[in-house]
Amino acid sequence: MLSYTEENYLKSIYHLSEGGTKAVLTNEIAASLNTKAATVTDMIKKLSSKELIEYEKYYGVNITKKGKQLALSIVRKHRLWETFLVQKLNFQWDQVHEVAEQLEHIHSSLLIEKLDEFLGHPTADPHGHPIPDKNGRIKQEKQVVLKDALINKTLYVCAVRNGSPSFLQYLSKIGVQIGAKVLVTERIEFDGSLEVSIKDNNPQLISREAAENILVKE
């Protein structure tokens, strides 16, 4: 069984590794947990010896399958508790995080399964984040290729199909990153290009080819 502190490090590493494919760096973890790099190095060794992460000196860490499962169970608890606080106890969405940070460390699988049932097996928390099921599976949001997105519907970038440097550089340039808000304002029939507002900025044109390689969700 992990300690409160070990759970927090594992969760942090999980979140930092989400989306990205690169190893998570010591300083990133230190920053996210408001602690010092030296402290992180010690904890990294500990989690590594428990085979929850893979660690190579100076190069950062990657989470293992076992570590990911554990991290997901903590995320599940956090999001179920947030849902409980908002839906049953009438908390405001901005009041729940701190309390859920504590509640997520309660150890009782019976409790969490009964809570899940009490809440009607929700699949997303009040912030819209997906709640992993008891096996750690996250209900995949239906992703849509930006090219096929409805006009004037607020959407969020969740993935790219093409990982080539040139494409990624282009995306950075126009402000597209994972999680960015996008709105298709017009579809040009002639060449399939789109007029898109990114992060509420002025609409700009992007090519059909680019729009075929960006995935969005609600």
Add this chain to the structure above:
Amino acid sequence: MLSYTEENYLKSIYHLSEGGTKAVLTNEIAASLNTKAATVTDMIKKLSSKELIEYEKYYGVNITKKGKQLALSIVRKHRLWETFLVQKLNFQWDQVHEVAEQLEHIHSSLLIEKLDEFLGHPTADPHGHPIPDKNGRIKQEKQVVLKDALINKTLYVCAVRNGSPSFLQYLSKIGVQIGAKVLVTERIEFDGSLEVSIKDNNPQLISREAAENILVKE
């Protein structure tokens, strides 16, 4: 703010001091927390320096007003959570204690007030133990002088009016202690003495004078 461990020591001292008037001894605390006397001595000094208990070497500890308020707030949380687990999540009464031992240490006054409201401000937990209100006040069970108790009604000793050694020695002899089950089987009109079964033992006579000094509740 107290640590998880400090809270557990304080709660234990509170429970051990309940009912009794004597100081709580080091070994009693050690036994109730499954720890060693030496460890208890250290923690006693710490709680004493925070003015939550009064400590005199070799003589044991007494809880202060401030300590009692804090202990009551932990008891309140424990019992509200137990009530939640049974009433809302359908736990069996024997499944709740361990989980409530964890939940009682969550720090959030907003959470506990909203939970209290959600549960309809209950005054007793599933075991029948009273739930202190937010000011630490416990709804006083109606106590009855044993002399006036109904015949053949199961009752429990909750206090004595007279603390003299001779009376207490007498009570010990006949098996009466705080919490003991008692049943008045007959009231002798002639001298006001009672025939009483204590802890399901054979009924025995006790004097009117004794019966006037024993308090019972349901």
Add this chain to the structure above:
DNA sequence: ATAAAAGTTTAGATTAGTCTAAAAAATAAT
């Protein structure tokens, strides 16, 4: 390509909570 800067790890200390063993005090027994 070498020097400077940035990031990471090691070394050594600190605090909270715990333990065992020995010393000290209180209680019980002869």
Add this chain to the structure above:
DNA sequence: ATTATTTTTTAGACTAATCTAAACTTTTAT
């Protein structure tokens, strides 16, 4: 009332989590 027993405290050590400062790698810049 002196000795024996029990209880409590002190002393010293250990683990987990943390820190600062120094040493070591890697990356960046000239």
